[in-house]
Amino acid sequence: MRIKAKSKGDKTEVKVMMKHPMLSYREAKKKKKEANFIVYVTAKNEGAVVYEVSTSQFLSKNPYMKFYFKGGKKGEEVEITWVDLKGKTKTGKAKIK
Amino acid sequence: MQRRKFLGLGAGIFATVVAAPSMLSAENYRKKLPKAWKVKNDEKSKGEDMAGVNGAIKAVFGSDKTEDGKVKLKAPDIAENGAVVPLTFEADGAKKIALFQSADPESLVAIFDVPARGIPNYSVRIKMQQTGHVVVVAEIDGKLYKAEKKVKVTVGGCGG
Numbered sequence: 001m002r003i004k005a006k007s008k009g010d011k012t013e014v015k016v017m018m019k020h021p022m023l024s025y026r027e028a029k030k031k032k033k034e035a036n037f038i039v040y041v042t043a044k045n046e047g048a049v050v051y052e053v054s055t056s057q058f059l060s061k062n063p064y065m066k067f068y069f070k071g072g073k074k075g076e077e078v079e080i081t082w083v084d085l086k087g088k089t090k091t092g093k094a095k096i097k
Numbered sequence: 098m099q100r101r102k103f104l105g106l107g108a109g110i111f112a113t114v115v116a117a118p119s120m121l122s123a124e125n126y127r128k129k130l131p132k133a134w135k136v137k138n139d140e141k142s143k144g145e146d147m148a149g150v151n152g153a154i155k156a157v158f159g160s161d162k163t164e165d166g167k168v169k170l171k172a173p174d175i176a177e178n179g180a181v182v183p184l185t186f187e188a189d190g191a192k193k194i195a196l197f198q199s200a201d202p203e204s205l206v207a208i209f210d211v212p213a214r215g216i217p218n219y220s221v222r223i224k225m226q227q228t229g230h231v232v233v234v235a236e237i238d239g240k241l242y243k244a245e246k247k248v249k250v251t252v253g254g255c256g257g
Contacts, residue, residue, distance in 0.1 A: 011216060024224070026202065039127045045214070052210045054126035056134055058201050058224045060181045066220035069212075083125075 001092030005078040012072030012096055014043060014051070016080050017064050024057035038063060040083045045072050045096075051080075072096050126157075126208040133157050136204050144200045144229025144247075153204035154234050154241075157195045163243035168194075168235045170244035179225040179250040188235035188242065191217040200229025200250065225250045 002017040020038050028035035035057065043051035050069035072078070074096050081091040127134065133156035138149035155161040171185040179200075188194055194217055196206040201224065211217045217235065225231075225248060232245045 022224075024201075026226075040125045048214060049212045050214045052124065052212055052215070053219075054124070054208045056203070056206050058198070058203075058206045060222040060224055064220075064222050066185075068216040068218055070214040070216060 001080065001082075001090060003078060003080055003092050003094035005072070005094050005096040007072060007074050007096050008068075011068050011070055012045070012078070013066070013068050014078055014080075015064070015066045016043075016092070017062060018080075018082055018090075018092075019062055020082070020084065022057065022059055022061045022063060034086075036085045038082045038084050041065070042081050043067070043069075044079045044081075045069060046076050050078075124210050130156060130208075133208075134203060134205050137202060138199050138204050138229075140202060140227070142199075144198075144227055147199055147230065147232075149204040150197045150199050150230070150232050153197050154195070154232075154243075157205065157208060158193075158234065158236060158241055160241060163234055163241040165243060167237055167242040168233050168244035170231065170233045170246055172231050172246045172248050174247075175249045175251065176225060177251050179227070179252055181222050182225050182231075182248060182250070183220065183222050184231060185218075185220040186233045186244065187218040188233070188237060189217065190237045191235035193236040194219065195234050196221070196223075197232040197234070198223065198225060198229050199232075200225040200227045200248075202226075 004015045006013045022037040025035045037057045079093045083089045136153040139146040151161045169187040176182045194209040197204045228250045234243050
């Protein structure tokens with residue numbers, strides 16, 4: 001997972017690229033694999049949830065997301081966690097610049 | 098963070114109590130609204146039939162009565178690659194935002210809950226297997242607002 005978090009005055013801008021094939025049911029059938037995709041993503045800043053999305057098979061492969069949240073200081077941590085359809089979960093962290 | 102708290106206070110019970118509320122504030126709509134993700138588009142309509150999208154809006158928000166305005170949606174007029182269609186949407190004051198399209202087998206793409214410190218301005222990239230309409234619905238002060246844009250897809254991107 002690649003995370004870039006940048007303080008912009010009273011808010012923080014976060015860009016994240018998650019590594020995941022995001023195989024839809026149709027794509028999986030073609031490839032004779034099981035469908036699997038990220039279904040839920042949250043981001044926290046020093047423990048507080050600042051971003052939350054439930055997602056489907058129609059996000060592009062290796063999903064990219066950009067969002068903003070109020071507050072966040074340089075040096076603080078942004079922690080992003082995803083869960084996929086099979087229950088696999090991954091967490092990435094970055095310091096706010 | 099939790100580990101630090103745990104060690105600092107030396108009380109495991111406290112750590113679990115602290116963790117619980119932050120879990121409760123989270124809404125995994127995959128689990129909460131399993132049916133909403135299964136509302137199908139009429140793929141033969143070539144992205145023109147909006148019944149699937151409207152059905153999915155109702156499944157997510159409990160109503161499909163929407164007003165125009167308050168939601169800004171940026172999407173390309175033409176997507177040369179349907180596997181990666183960049184979208185940006187913004188709705189000041191929204192508590193919940195959901196993203197739909199009429200091009201793929203099912204309508205619903207994502208549901209955003211806007212936390213206390215969240216800013217309802219999001220960018221994502223989606224797959225569209227054919228030309229269709231992208232729809233963003235935002236709940237603001239208990240009302241639903243909608244923005245819609247047609248995206249022409251020249252090469253489909255959903256294995257279709």
